[in-house]
Amino acid sequence: MTTTPTNPVFLGVPHPREPLRWGDPFPTAARESLDDAQLRRNLGHATSTIRDKRARVVGEVPDWEELRDAGAALKAHTLTHLPELLERLEENVTARGGVVHWARDAAEANAIVTDLVRAKQADEVVKVKSMATQEIGLDEHLASEGIAAFETDLAELIVQLADDQPSHILVPAIHRNRAEIREIFLERMGDAPAHLTDDPAALAEAARLHLRRKFLSAKAAVSGANFAVADTGTLAVVESEGNGRMCLTLPETLITVMGIEKLVPSFEDLEVFLQLLPRSSTGERMNPYTSLWTGVTPGDGPQEFHLVLLDNGRTRALADDVGRDALRCIRCSACLNVCPVYERVGGHAYQSVYPGPIGAILTPQLTGVQSHDDPNATLPYASTLCGACYEVCPVKIDIPSLLVHLRARDVDEDHDRHRPTGWGAAMKAAAWVMSDGRRMGMAEKASAAGRVVARDGQIRSLPFPGSLWTGSRDLPAPPKQSFRRWWKENR
Amino acid sequence: MSARDEVLARVRAALAAPSSGELPPAGERSGTPDGLPERDGRPRPGPAPVPDDGGPVGDVPVPRAYRASGELVAGSPEVVALLEDRLVDYKATVHHASAEGDARGADGDARAARIARLVGEIVAAARADGLDDAALVVPDGLAPAWLTELPEGLTVRTDSRDAPLSPAELDRSLGVVTACRVAIAETGTIVLDGEPDQGRRAVSLVPDLHVCVVRVEQVVQLVPEAVRLLAEHPDRPQTWISGPSATSDIELERVEGVHGPRKLHVILA
Numbered sequence: 001m002t003t004t005p006t007n008p009v010f011l012g013v014p015h016p017r018e019p020l021r022w023g024d025p026f027p028t029a030a031r032e033s034l035d036d037a038q039l040r041r042n043l044g045h046a047t048s049t050i051r052d053k054r055a056r057v058v059g060e061v062p063d064w065e066e067l068r069d070a071g072a073a074l075k076a077h078t079l080t081h082l083p084e085l086l087e088r089l090e091e092n093v094t095a096r097g098g099v100v101h102w103a104r105d106a107a108e109a110n111a112i113v114t115d116l117v118r119a120k121q122a123d124e125v126v127k128v129k130s131m132a133t134q135e136i137g138l139d140e141h142l143a144s145e146g147i148a149a150f151e152t153d154l155a156e157l158i159v160q161l162a163d164d165q166p167s168h169i170l171v172p173a174i175h176r177n178r179a180e181i182r183e184i185f186l187e188r189m190g191d192a193p194a195h196l197t198d199d200p201a202a203l204a205e206a207a208r209l210h211l212r213r214k215f216l217s218a219k220a221a222v223s224g225a226n227f228a229v230a231d232t233g234t235l236a237v238v239e240s241e242g243n244g245r246m247c248l249t250l251p252e253t254l255i256t257v258m259g260i261e262k263l264v265p266s267f268e269d270l271e272v273f274l275q276l277l278p279r280s281s282t283g284e285r286m287n288p289y290t291s292l293w294t295g296v297t298p299g300d301g302p303q304e305f306h307l308v309l310l311d312n313g314r315t316r317a318l319a320d321d322v323g324r325d326a327l328r329c330i331r332c333s334a335c336l337n338v339c340p341v342y343e344r345v346g347g348h349a350y351q352s353v354y355p356g357p358i359g360a361i362l363t364p365q366l367t368g369v370q371s372h373d374d375p376n377a378t379l380p381y382a383s384t385l386c387g388a389c390y391e392v393c394p395v396k397i398d399i400p401s402l403l404v405h406l407r408a409r410d411v412d413e414d415h416d417r418h419r420p421t422g423w424g425a426a427m428k429a430a431a432w433v434m435s436d437g438r439r440m441g442m443a444e445k446a447s448a449a450g451r452v453v454a455r456d457g458q459i460r461s462l463p464f465p466g467s468l469w470t471g472s473r474d475l476p477a478p479p480k481q482s483f484r485r486w487w488k489e490n491r
Numbered sequence: 492m493s494a495r496d497e498v499l500a501r502v503r504a505a506l507a508a509p510s511s512g513e514l515p516p517a518g519e520r521s522g523t524p525d526g527l528p529e530r531d532g533r534p535r536p537g538p539a540p541v542p543d544d545g546g547p548v549g550d551v552p553v554p555r556a557y558r559a560s561g562e563l564v565a566g567s568p569e570v571v572a573l574l575e576d577r578l579v580d581y582k583a584t585v586h587h588a589s590a591e592g593d594a595r596g597a598d599g600d601a602r603a604a605r606i607a608r609l610v611g612e613i614v615a616a617a618r619a620d621g622l623d624d625a626a627l628v629v630p631d632g633l634a635p636a637w638l639t640e641l642p643e644g645l646t647v648r649t650d651s652r653d654a655p656l657s658p659a660e661l662d663r664s665l666g667v668v669t670a671c672r673v674a675i676a677e678t679g680t681i682v683l684d685g686e687p688d689q690g691r692r693a694v695s696l697v698p699d700l701h702v703c704v705v706r707v708e709q710v711v712q713l714v715p716e717a718v719r720l721l722a723e724h725p726d727r728p729q730t731w732i733s734g735p736s737a738t739s740d741i742e743l744e745r746v747e748g749v750h751g752p753r754k755l756h757v758i759l760a
Contacts, residue, residue, distance in 0.1 A: 042742070049743045066557040073553040082502050096726060102495040154749065155740035171740055178741055200741040204749050211750065216658040216697075232725040242696065242736035242751025249692045250658050260498065267725045271718035272557070274731075278678075282739055285577065286678035289751060290731035291692075297728050299652025300691040315501035319508045 012164025013348050019106075019137045020313075020367050022165075022351035026378040027472060030349040042177045043346050047337045050171075053283025054334060054392070061279065070272045072396035075328035078263050079318065085230040085263045086309065092233025096295020098305040105312050106136035112308050113138060113222060113255055114145050120253050120304075122147070122219040126211075128237060128244045129153035130224025131169060131331055132257045132310055134353040135366075138222065149222065150214055152243035154207050161188040167347025167355060169333040170281055175346050178203065204241075211243065221247035221302070225258040226330065227273055228307075231266045234294045235307070238277055238287050248291050254302035259310050261318075261327040273330060276394035280332035313366030322405045326361045328395040333358075335389035335399060341382055350382065351375055357389035361402045372414050380406035422468060444482040451477050559719075561712025563676070570676045571707050571759055577679025578757055581734030582747045586613070588760035589707055603636035606704055606760050610668055611640035613756050617665055617700050618642060625665035628656065628694055632687020633668060637704065650694050651687070658697055666700025666754075672729075673717045674710045679734065681705060681757065682717060684727040692728055701752040703732070706760050 016022035022029075033039055058064055078085060090100045103109035117125055125142070127133065127149050139149040139160070151160045158173040159166050162184045166172030173181065182198040185206055192206050223244070227236040235256060237244050248254060264270065270292075278287040296305050318324045336342045336356030347355030352363040360383060364376040371377070380403045389399040411423070433439045453459055454477030462470045469475060492500070563570040575585050588605040614627055626646035629638065631654075638647065648664070650656045656664075670688035671681045681703055683689040695701050711717050721729060736751030747753065 046743045050739075053743075063557040066554070069554050070557055077553055080506060082506065083499055086499065086502070102493070102498050104494050104497055108494060152750075153740070154738050158740070171743060173740060174743070181741055200738075200744050200746045201748070203741055204738050204746045208749055212662070215750070216662060229725070234725050240736070241738045241740075241749035243749070245692065245696050245730065246750055249696055260502070267722045268715075268718055271715040274718070275557075275714050284581075284733070286675070286680045286731070286733040288581075288733050288735070288737045290729075292725075292729040292731075294726040294728070297685065297726075299655065300685055300728055301693075309498070311498045311501065315498070315505045318502065318505035321508065324505075 012159075012162045014165075015137075015140055015163075016165070016351075018367075019135055019353045020363055021374075021376055023375060024351050025375040026349060026351065026382045029351050030345040030382070033346045033349045034344065036346075038177070039175050039346050040344060042175055043343055045177075046171065046174045047343045050283055050337045054280060054337070055283075057279045057283055057285055060285070061275070067272055067275055068394055068396050071276050071330075071394055072328065074264060074269050074272060075330075075395050076325075078265060079261065079324055079327055081265070082260065082263070082318070085265060086260060088230040089228055089233060089263060090309075092231070093295055093305075093307050094233075096233050098233065098295040098307055101306060101308045103308055103310050103312070106310075109136050109257060109308050109310050109312070110138055110141040112306075113257065114142060114147065116253070116255050116306055117142070117147050117220050118145075120220050122253075124148040124150065124214075124218070125220045125222050125255075126150050126152050126214055126218040126247050126251065127156075127221065128223035128239065128247045129156050129172075130222070130257060131353065132224045132259050133222060134166060136257070136310070136312060138257070150211070152211050152215070152241075152247060153239075154204060154241060154243075157207055157211070158184055161185070165348060166353060168336055169331050169354070169356070169358075170336075171333075175348070211246075215243075215246040215250055218247070218251045220253040220255065221251040222255045222257065223247055225256050225262055226277065227270060228258060228263050229265075229267050229270065230263050232294060234267060234292050236270065236274075237291045238274070238281075239290075240282065240288045242289055245289050245291055248293065249301050251302055253304040253306070255306045255308065257308045257310055259312070260314055277330055277332055280334040280392065280394040313368070316368055317362070317365035320365065320409075323361070323365050323402060323409075325397050325402060326358065326365055328397055329358050329362065330395060331358075332394055334392040334394065338388040338392050339383075340386060340388070341384060345382075350379065352379075357383060357399045357403075358397070361397075361399060361406060364406060369410065369413070372410070377410055380410065422465065426465075441482075441484055444478075444484065447478040448480075448482075450475070451480070557715070558713055559715045561677070561716065563712040565711045565716070566708040570710050570712050573712065574674055574676035574679060574705075574710050575759065577676065578734070581679050581737075583679070583734050583755040583757050586756065586758045588704075588758050600636070602760055603634065604639075606634075606637045606758055607640045609758050610637055610702060610704075611642065613700075613702050613758075614645065614665065614668075615642045617754075618645070625663060628661060628664045628667040628698055630667075630669060630687060630690025630694060632690075633670065634688065637668065650690055652691060655691060656694070658693060661693060661697035664698045666702060666752075667694050667698045668702045668704070669695055670704050670706075671709060673720050674705045675714055675717045676710055676712050678714060680714075680717075681732045682721060683730045683732065684721065684724065685729070686727070692730055695730065695732075696751055699752055700754045700756070701732075702756045702758065704758045704760055710759075 101112045142149045155173040168174040178198040185192040225235045226238045278284050342356040350359045354362045360379040364379050369377045385400045387400050433443045457477050459475040586609045626648045631649045631651040672684040674681045735747050735755040736749045737747045738749045739745045
């Protein structure tokens with residue numbers, strides 16, 4: 001394997017210590033990605049393609065809004081009944097020969113998976129794409145324990161080979177174009193054909209050949225789950241390439257890591273989500289493959305099945321009766337594709353494995369926000385509140401309202417910490433000015449000075465402390481005449 | 492406390508939390524009796540009202556106004572035409588083994604003979620692609636009448652839960668022929684549930700060619716119609732197949748043929 005550190009393709013995001021808190025506040029990380037013209041071209045192309053596909057297949061469904069209503073209510077119902085449903089799931093998985101494990105946090109889940117893989121005397125596992133295992137940094141943990149985890153989803157493979165981080169929930173390598181992917185395969189795959197072209201079909205074929213032997217010989221697989229049915233103990237994985245089926249079917253042992261919120265009460269509830277998810281996610285009427293399994297089926301598929309139920313901050317989010325709506329998310333990523341902020345800054349700017357609008361409300365609730373200086377405190381501000389994300393959300397998460405709620409919480413918690421902030425000082429000053437007519441009039445006169453620095457009706461930069469505002473947004477120039485003056489002259 | 496008990500306790504505590512606002516993890520609470528931080532003089536909302544029936548707080552009724560059944564009759568020519576349209580759109584190859592005058596649901600000899608002829612043709616064409624010494628895999632419960640017109644000299648290997656072929660043997664095979672449990676027209680989806688005429692999940696996965704026989708009376712219009720049928724045996728391992736394997740991971744451009752069978756032939760019978 002040769003690495004060329006000077007090759008810009010391999011300047012991916014280094015592995016963060018915390019998958020939900022990479023280190024930089026949003027504005028810092030966003031500024032960096034905004035400078036990357038290639039990234040913006042890749043993202044613009046990809047997000048507009050998927051937006052069109054989604055709109056077309058959603059438009060075909062006459063009862064789409066009714067499905068959204070049902071999906072939202074089912075998820076809300078599930079959250080309010082979570083204790084009973086989790087116990088029922090555990091009981092049913094166990095009755096069908098599965099083993100259920102519980103993990104309070106990432107470290108505990110990683111340790112459980114490591115022990116299970118070790119017990120099978122395996123030093124490698126094949127993996128189905130899974131946000132839960134991304135969130136706990138499972139691959140990195142297994143590597144530190146001497147176990148190689150092979151990502152088998154094409155996009156995850158690209159990210160893993162490039163030593164990069166995912167930038168999208170559905171298409172983790174969305175920030176890469178075909179030419180970059182070809183280069184990554186040629187340099188890092190080891191068995192890529194020398195004459196490999198950048199045709200997506202040729203690249204997919206190279207991945208097929210690369211992973212085939214792994215699938216046929218793997219002893220253990222690790223997956224996530226899209227849904228788990230409490231009433232029957234049935235697990236569901238929705239995918240496209242068949243890598244999921246390979247992992248869920250061929251190895252002797254299957255370990256599934258799943259967030260505790262992924263439940264649905266009954267088997268029939270799948271009829272709602274198996275319509276909502278594919279159309280919202282890949283913009284297909286149905287994804288090529290969906291696998292459903294219940295515990296162990298003698299003679300068919302893995303004969304040992306472990307389910308790891310993961311908290312890792314979910315109960316923290318659940319405790320906020322407004323914020324908990326974020327736990328309805330089925331990880332379709334439609335909100336990323338329509339977000340004007342995501343389209344420009346890309347997934348890495350959110351500094352978490354959960355990017356985009358859903359990441360902006362989920363990440364800070366999963367981690368909690370330690371202080372105003374916590375980089376995750378900036379996430380609820382990473383939005384223009386335009387509302388497009390709510391329009392497309394298949395489970396009707398009101399992301400804009402949740403963003404405002406989390407912003408209010410952030411401000412309140414600063415109050416509680418009794419720490420003076422620039423924002424607080426500015427608000428106090430504004431209150432003092434606006435509560436008195438004479439003071440307001442003087443302020444209006446003074447504001448006319450702003451016209452001197454304005455260009456085309458906008459003030460683009462001010463000296464400190466005004467720079468705190470103009471650093472990231474424009475300020476409209478004050479009008480020539482204030483309303484008070486106009487009233488005096490015209491009434 | 493075990494991880495199980497602690498996670499469940501946290502969930503219960505979170506749901507019992509009286510107001511919006513973040514609760515520190517159980518055991519670390521301090522300050523006010525209910526564990527919430529004091530906020531200077533501002534009123535905090537009290538506990539949510541408990542409904543009269545003593546049911547859970549904040550229970551949400553689930554509206555199910557979506558279509559539970561379609562306007563097209565299962566097995567009708569219209570619903571089969573819709574299925575074909577959607578299968579072709581997702582790059583499956585469709586063959587017709589039905590004929591005028593076939594009684595719906597009847598497994599007549601004539602229908603079986605037409606299926607057998609199409610299976611023979613598809614398999615012969617696959618052999619001509621260069622895999623002339625590879626074996627055809629069939630699940631042990633597949634109708635023998637569907638396999639009466641296979642090419643001369645072709646090896647047929649039977650797979651079952653009791654006598655499974657290895658993944659390597661499946662990988663060297665020419666392809667597999669299976670039946671299905673139900674098909675969904677609106678999404679172009681075929682569902683297999685692992686019964687003896689459909690086989691273990693591995694047999695419809697590892698071979699590069701999957702020939703699937705769909706009887707027209709198995710075709711329903713909508714996803715809920717299929718789910719309600721499948722809910723009769725939720726514990727069976729199910730595979731929902733919509734076209735050959737595909738990926739959109741490179742610039743969101745759909746490419747058919749990754750790890751699952753790259754060729755999906757559907758015989759509508």
